[in-house]
Amino acid sequence: MAxxxxxxxxxxxxxITAAVVYVQYKVEEGTRYGKDLLKQGxxxxxxxxxxxxxxxxxxxxFELPALEMPSWMAKALRFEEAASTKDKxxxxxxxxxxxxxxxxxxxxxxxxxxxxxxxxxxxLPRKAPRDDQxxxxxxxxxxxxxxxxxxxxxEALTLPSIVVIGSQSSGKSSVLEALVGHEFLPKGTNMVxxxxxxxxxxxxxxxxxxxxxxxxxxxxxTDFSQIQTMLTTMNKAVSDEECVSDDPIQLNIYSPxxxxxxxxxxxxxxxxxxxxxxxxxKWKIAELCDxxxxxxNLILAVCAADVDLANSPxxxxxxxxxPLGIRTLGVVTKMDLVTPDRGVATLKDANYPLSxxxxxxxxxxxxxxxxxxxxxxxxxxxxxxxxxxxxxxTEYADCDVxxxxxxxxxxxxxxxxxxxxLQRTSDAIRQELEEAAYQFKVQYNDRSLTAETYVxxxxxxxxxxxxxxxxxxxxxxxxxxxxxxxxxRVLELVAERYWSDPKMIAWATQPNxxxxxSRKLDATQSALTRMGVGRLSTTLVTSRLASEMENLAxxxxxxxxxxxxxxxxxxxxxxxxxxxxGTAEQVENCIKPYKFEVDVEREEWQASRQRxxxxxxxxxxxxxxSYAALSNAxxxxxxxxxxxxxxxxxxxxxxxGYSQALLEKGRQASFLTDREAVLLMxxxxxxxxxxxxxxxxxxxxxxxxxxxxxxxTQTAVLFINVELLSEFFYQFPRELDHRLIHNLSRQQVExxxxxxxxxxxxxxxxxxxxxxxxxxxxxxxxxxxxxxxQQDERRxxxxxxxxxxxxxxxxxRPYWKS
Numbered sequence: 001m002a003x004x005x006x007x008x009x010x011x012x013x014x015x016i017t018a019a020v021v022y023v024q025y026k027v028e029e030g031t032r033y034g035k036d037l038l039k040q041g042x043x044x045x046x047x048x049x050x051x052x053x054x055x056x057x058x059x060x061x062f063e064l065p066a067l068e069m070p071s072w073m074a075k076a077l078r079f080e081e082a083a084s085t086k087d088k089x090x091x092x093x094x095x096x097x098x099x100x101x102x103x104x105x106x107x108x109x110x111x112x113x114x115x116x117x118x119x120x121x122x123x124l125p126r127k128a129p130r131d132d133q134x135x136x137x138x139x140x141x142x143x144x145x146x147x148x149x150x151x152x153x154x155e156a157l158t159l160p161s162i163v164v165i166g167s168q169s170s171g172k173s174s175v176l177e178a179l180v181g182h183e184f185l186p187k188g189t190n191m192v193x194x195x196x197x198x199x200x201x202x203x204x205x206x207x208x209x210x211x212x213x214x215x216x217x218x219x220x221x222t223d224f225s226q227i228q229t230m231l232t233t234m235n236k237a238v239s240d241e242e243c244v245s246d247d248p249i250q251l252n253i254y255s256p257x258x259x260x261x262x263x264x265x266x267x268x269x270x271x272x273x274x275x276x277x278x279x280x281x282k283w284k285i286a287e288l289c290d291x292x293x294x295x296x297n298l299i300l301a302v303c304a305a306d307v308d309l310a311n312s313p314x315x316x317x318x319x320x321x322x323p324l325g326i327r328t329l330g331v332v333t334k335m336d337l338v339t340p341d342r343g344v345a346t347l348k349d350a351n352y353p354l355s356x357x358x359x360x361x362x363x364x365x366x367x368x369x370x371x372x373x374x375x376x377x378x379x380x381x382x383x384x385x386x387x388x389x390x391x392x393x394t395e396y397a398d399c400d401v402x403x404x405x406x407x408x409x410x411x412x413x414x415x416x417x418x419x420x421x422l423q424r425t426s427d428a429i430r431q432e433l434e435e436a437a438y439q440f441k442v443q444y445n446d447r448s449l450t451a452e453t454y455v456x457x458x459x460x461x462x463x464x465x466x467x468x469x470x471x472x473x474x475x476x477x478x479x480x481x482x483x484x485x486x487x488x489r490v491l492e493l494v495a496e497r498y499w500s501d502p503k504m505i506a507w508a509t510q511p512n513x514x515x516x517x518s519r520k521l522d523a524t525q526s527a528l529t530r531m532g533v534g535r536l537s538t539t540l541v542t543s544r545l546a547s548e549m550e551n552l553a554x555x556x557x558x559x560x561x562x563x564x565x566x567x568x569x570x571x572x573x574x575x576x577x578x579x580x581x582g583t584a585e586q587v588e589n590c591i592k593p594y595k596f597e598v599d600v601e602r603e604e605w606q607a608s609r610q611r612x613x614x615x616x617x618x619x620x621x622x623x624x625x626s627y628a629a630l631s632n633a634x635x636x637x638x639x640x641x642x643x644x645x646x647x648x649x650x651x652x653x654x655x656x657g658y659s660q661a662l663l664e665k666g667r668q669a670s671f672l673t674d675r676e677a678v679l680l681m682x683x684x685x686x687x688x689x690x691x692x693x694x695x696x697x698x699x700x701x702x703x704x705x706x707x708x709x710x711x712x713t714q715t716a717v718l719f720i721n722v723e724l725l726s727e728f729f730y731q732f733p734r735e736l737d738h739r740l741i742h743n744l745s746r747q748q749v750e751x752x753x754x755x756x757x758x759x760x761x762x763x764x765x766x767x768x769x770x771x772x773x774x775x776x777x778x779x780x781x782x783x784x785x786x787x788x789x790q791q792d793e794r795r796x797x798x799x800x801x802x803x804x805x806x807x808x809x810x811x812x813r814p815y816w817k818s
Contacts, residue, residue, distance in 0.1 A: 136785065137415050137418060137419060137782060137785065137786065138259075138260040138261070138411065138414055138415050138418060139202070139203070139260040140778060140781070140782045140785075141159060141418040141782060142200060142202070142260055142262055143778060144159065144425075144775050144778050144779055144782070145159040145161075145262065146200075147771050147774060147775045147778070148429075148771075148775055150767075150771055151432070151768050151771050151772060151775075158296065159262075159296070159418060159421065159425060160262075160296040160297055160298055160414065160417040160418055160421060161198075161262040161263065161264050161297050161298070162261060162262065162263045162264070162297070162298045162299075162300050162410060162413075162414060163263075163264045163266065163289075163292045163293050163297045163298065163299055163300065164176060164263055164264065164265050164266065164300045164302060165266055165269070165289050165293065165299065165300070165301060165302065165314045165317060165318070166268055166269065166301065166302030166303065166312075166313075166314045167268050167269045167270070167271075167304075167312070167313050167314065168191070168268035168269070168270060169268075169304065170268065170302045170303055170304050170307075170312075170314065170333060171302060171304060171333035171334055171363060172265070172268065172300075172302040172331075172333075173185045173187075173193075173265070174333065174363035174364075175300075175302055175331055175333060175361060175363055175403075175406070176199065176263065176265055177363070178361065178363040178382060178403045179201070179258065179259075179261070179263075179403065179406070179407060179410075180201065180253055180255070180258055181209075181255070181257050181258070182209070182224040183224065183225075183228065184211070184224045184225075184227045184228050184231070184253075185197075185228065185231065185265070186228060186231050186232040186235055187228070188232075191243065191267065191268075191270075191277070191281075192232065192235055193235060193265065193266070193267045193268065194235045194236075194238040194243060194244055194245060194267060195234065195235055195238060195244075195245050195246075195247055195248060195249050195267075196246065196247075196248040196249070196264055196265070196266055196267075196288070196292065197231065197248070197249045197251060197264070197265040198248045198249065198250045198251065198262075198263075198264050199251050199253065199261075199262070199263040199264070199265060200250075200251070200252045200253070200261075200262050200263075201253050201255070201258040201259060201260060201261045201262075201263070202252060202253065202254045202255075202258070202260060203255070203256065203258055203259060203260050204254045204255060204256055205256050206256060207254065207255075207256060208222065209222065209224075209253070209254065209255040209256070209257070210222045210253075210254055210255075211224065211227045211251060211252065211253045211254070212251075212252050212254070213230065213249070213250065213251055213252075214250045214252065215249075215250060217747070227251070231249065231251070234249050235249075240276065240277075241278065242278075243277055243278050243281050243284070244267055244281065244284045244285055244288060246288055246291065248264075259407055259410070259411045260411070261410055261411065261414060262414070263300075264292055264297070266285075266288060266289050266292060267285050267288065267289075268285075269282075269285060269286070269289070269313035269314065269317070270282055270285060271313075286317065289317055290317065290320070290321065293317065293318060293321050293322075294321060295321075295327070296417065296421055297327070298327050298328075298329065298413060298414065298417055299314075299318045299321075299322060299327055299328040299329070300329055300331060300410070301314035301315050301317075301318050301328055301329070301330050301331065302314055302331045302333060303315065303330060303331070303332055303333070304332070304333055304334045304337075305332050305333065305334045305335045305337060305338045305342070305343055305346055305360070306334055306337045306338055309346065309349055309351070309352050310351070310352075315328075315330070315352055324355065325352075325353060325354035325355050325356070326355050326356075327356075327417075328354050328355075328356060329354065329356040329357070329358075329359070329409065329410070329413060330352075330354050330356075330357065330358035330359070331358070331359055331360075331361060331406060332346055332347060332358055332359070332360045332361070333361055333362075333363060334362070335360040335361065335362050335389070335390075335401070336362045336364065336389055340393040340395040340396065341395060343360060343395070343396070343399075344395045344396065344399055346358070346360075347359075347360050347399045347400070347401075348399070356409070356413060357400060358400070359400045359401065359402075359405055359406045359409060360390075360396070360399060360400070360401040360402075361386065361401070361402065361403050361406055362385070362386045362389050362390075363382065363386075363403065364382070364385070382403070383402075383403060383404065386402055386403060387402065390402060419786055422779070422782060422783050422786060423783075425779065426776070426779045426780070426783060429772055429775050429776045429779060430776060432772055433769065433772040433773060433776055436765060436768050436769040436772055437769055439765060440765050440766060440769050443762075443765070444762055444765070444766075448766065449759070449762050449763060449766060450763070451749045451750050451752070451753035451754070451763060452749055454753045454759055454763075455740065455741065455744075455749055455752055455753060456741065458557045458558060458561070458564070459564075459736060459737070459740050459741060461556065461557035462552065462553070462556055462557050462558055462568075462736070463733050463736065465552050465556045465557075466549075466552060466732065466733065467733075469548060469552060470729045473544075473545075473548070473725075474721070474725070475717050475718075475721045475725075478541055478717050478720055478721065478725065479713055479714070479717045481540055481541070481544065482537050482540060482541075482713045482716060482717060483709065483710070483713045485536065485537075485540055486528075486533075486709035486712060486713060487615055487706070487709060489528065489531065489709075490528065490615075490702070490705045490706060490709055491615070491619060493524050493527060493528060493705065494524070494701055494702055494705065495675075497520060497523070497524050498520070498524075498701060499675070499678045499682070517698050517699070518698055520701075521697065521698050521701050521704065524701060524705065525598065525704075525705065525708060526595065528705060528708055528709065528712075529591065529594045529595045529598075529708065529712065530595055532588075533587060533588070533591055533712050533716055534583075534584035534585065534586070534587035534588035534591070534716070535584045535588075537584075537587055537716040537717075537720060538580055538583045538584040538587065538720065538724065541720055541724060541725070542576040542580060542724070545572060545576060545728060546569070546572055546573060546576070549568055549569060549572040550565070550569060553565040553568050553569070560755055560756040560757075561752060561755045561756065562755065563748075563751065563752055563755060564740060564752060564755075567739050567740055568736065571732065571735045571736060571739055572728075572732065574735075575727070575728055575731050575732055575735060576724070576728060579723060579724050579727055579728070580724075582723060583719065583720060583723040583724045586719045586723050587715070587716045587719050587720065590715050590716070590718075590719055591712055591715050591716065594708065594711060594712060594715075598707070598708050598711065600694050600697070600704065600707045600708075602693070602694065604707050604710070604711075605693065605694045605703065605707060607707075607710075608703045608704070608706040608707040608710060609686065609691060609692075609700075609703045611706050611710075612686055612700075612702040612703045612706045613683060613686050613687060615702070615706070616679055616682060616683040616686065616702070617683065619679055620676060620679045620680065620683065623672050623675050623676045623679065624676065626668075626672055627669060627672045627673065627676070630665055630668060630669050630672070631669070633665070634662065634665055638662075639665070639666065639669055642658060642662055642663060642665065642666030642669070643666045643669050643670050643673075645658060645663075645666065646663060646666040646667050646670060647670060682702065685700070686700060686702060686703065691703055740752075
């Protein structure tokens with residue numbers, strides 16, 4: 001009797017609802033013709049405008065604005081699309097008998113679909129506060145996880161993530177893209193996912209959508225097709241021979257449409273490998289997946305609805321590490337490929353029970369719209385089609401279905417999992433922090449060091465060494481270098497033009513200043529002054545400076561920093577190259593008078609006479625040392641016989657069998673002997689009365705050319721000091737500050753400091769300590785939030801009991817309970 005009384009109001013309510021829906025259906029049928037005309041007109045106008053816009057923009061630089069549909073028209077056309085979807089479902093369900101026979105049934109289906117739309121839309125405001133509460137904990141734990149990633153962490157510091165596993169044809173990529181709302185994962189017929197993708201979804205209310213790869217620096221990629229291309233390229237970096245790598249790709253996606261989740265997409269299971277794939281590929285994929293699905297990670301096992309769960313490799317793998325199904329959530333894709341009865345049976349399968357259950361989804365992407373007018377996003381259309389599919393079948397009323405349900409489930413499960421690991425992770429962080437703090441105190445006495453301060457101190461030390469060098473390298477050193485070089489050129493000239501002259505012996509006994517020797521001296525003077533003293537002296541100084549800068553870098557505070565040494569060498573070369581041509585030109589202009597005439601004073605002649613005699617003595621000592629070295633190498637008697645043989649020009653019985661190398665040494669010894677005789681003769685002559693005054697310059701060319709070289713040296717040094725040395729000593733420290741202090745990025749400063757192994761260890765231990773301190777602070781904040789949340793729930797339960805309720809407040813369910 002009571003059951004009958006309950007059925008009467010239900011029948012009355014159902015009849016009224018059916019009548020109202022039927023009337024609404026008839027009204028819609030009457031207005032459909034008008035809407036068709038409106039839609040056709042809008043499409044015609046849109047096509048015409050697109051044609052005009054293309055022609056105008058192609059012929060001119062003027063850009064026409066896009067044509068937007070009025071809001072009332074867009075709403076009308078979207079409602080019409082929903083109606084057409086309903087009619088399609090009705091036609092398929094009735095077997096093609098037309099709307100006149102089953103119009104009431106179609107109206108009921110449409111009412112159910114509309115109710116599903118309405119209820120789903122009304123649920124969003126009610127779910128939003130609860131989702132926000134769940135995301136607070138998850139978001140903070142994700143921040144902590146990102147901090148711990150930067151630490152050389154152990155497994156004890158690992159926070160839970162959701163690992164997505166499934167076969168290659170199970171549709172796991174579509175599930176992830178449905179959660180994100182964009183196509184961004186690699187696509188292809190062959191194996192395109194070769195590396196784990198650590199996907200972090202970060203909810204950013206009111207902000208634009210973009211992705212970033214932490215390994216590539218702080219970049220924002222708003223085009224998700226570009227993200228897909230980059231992921232494809234990164235996966236192709238794994239060779240075909242290796243095929244699978246455990247080196248993960250980290251990808252962060254920021255969007256107001258995503259929940260705060262940490263997902264790991266793994267390569268799909270395969271049954272057999274193709275002929276161009278490694279024979280152990282199946283085993284490699286299984287081993288990689290087994291590595292990631294260990295505790296504390298959650299498992300998202302993706303299975304296709306048209307495949308028996310008994311054949312699902314994802315469920316088989318999860319059973320090995322999670323036999324009770326406590327950490328595993330099943331996702332059944334392609335629900336539109338099976339009948340509702342079979343779909344429900346799969347979702348409620350008792351042979352493979354999971355504590356977190358199964359969720360059915362339809363992630364079929366809609367066809368891209370080519371219309372001029374703005375349409376709904378792919379996520380909105382996909383969600384709407386999915387809701388329409390499940391709402392059209394009453395069999396799914398008691399099942400967990402839909403991407404939105406999956407999203408909420410993942411948020412809830414991850415939040416509970418992270419909440420359950422709070423204390424364990426906090427203890428592990430505290431223990432790791434205590435060890436890092438102890439090591440930091442023992443090894444570095446709690447002395448703080450940053451990359452910036454180390455770089456500044458290192459550059460200051462180098463500049464101190466540079467200042468000390470600049471104090472010891474001035475005009476005196478440049479004069480000594482240049483004079484030594486010109487002395488060598490003078491010796492080469494007199495040896496070539498005087499000492500090798502056959503008339504030298506006769507002229508030495510009776511010297512005279514005839515026209516021959518006068519012209520010879522003028523030619524020798526011209527050769528010395530026109531040899532390019534400007535470039536010679538400038539090149540000599542710049543080469544010495546570059547060598548000294550390299551020596552300072554190798555021996556000083558920068559010896560362990562090849563990056564800085566390269567910058568220092570480049571800076572020195574750039575400064576000197578900028579001053580090189582100007583300095584050489586100035587020196588040449590200043591010595592130009594000496595190319596025509598050189599006047600030597602009496603004091604200058606006497607000083608040059610002493611220097612020339614000293615130069616002769618040094619050259620004589622050098623000849624004797626060289627001859628002694630040859631004599632020791634060959635033997636005095638052997639060398640004498642070789643010299644005799646080389647001088648005779650004919651072979652004798654004693655000289656038979658000499659090698660070319662030995663003969664060459666004999667010729668060198670003969671040359672040194674002749675040179676020694678000439679040097680003795682000229683050294684003796686330079687001390688004679690003939691060379692006492694400037695009138696003897698033609699018979700004493702060594703003295704005169706030394707005086708010329710001295711004048712060239714003094715003049716060149718003056719301008720080299722002003723044009724090159726002073727500018728270099730002034731600009732170089734400032735250029736170092738610009739290149740090594742102000743112009744380096746944060747990453748370059750880090751690389752600079754960590755080139756030194758000791759400094760690298762110091763900075764990394766300090767960074768580890770600071771990161772652990774920050775992570776522990778955030779962890780304590782999260783634990784306090786969770787504690788306050790539990791107290792609020794307890795107070796609410798006590799309040800309900802005091803208001804007349806019975807029973808104790810509900811205890812917090814384990815994270816695996818849904």
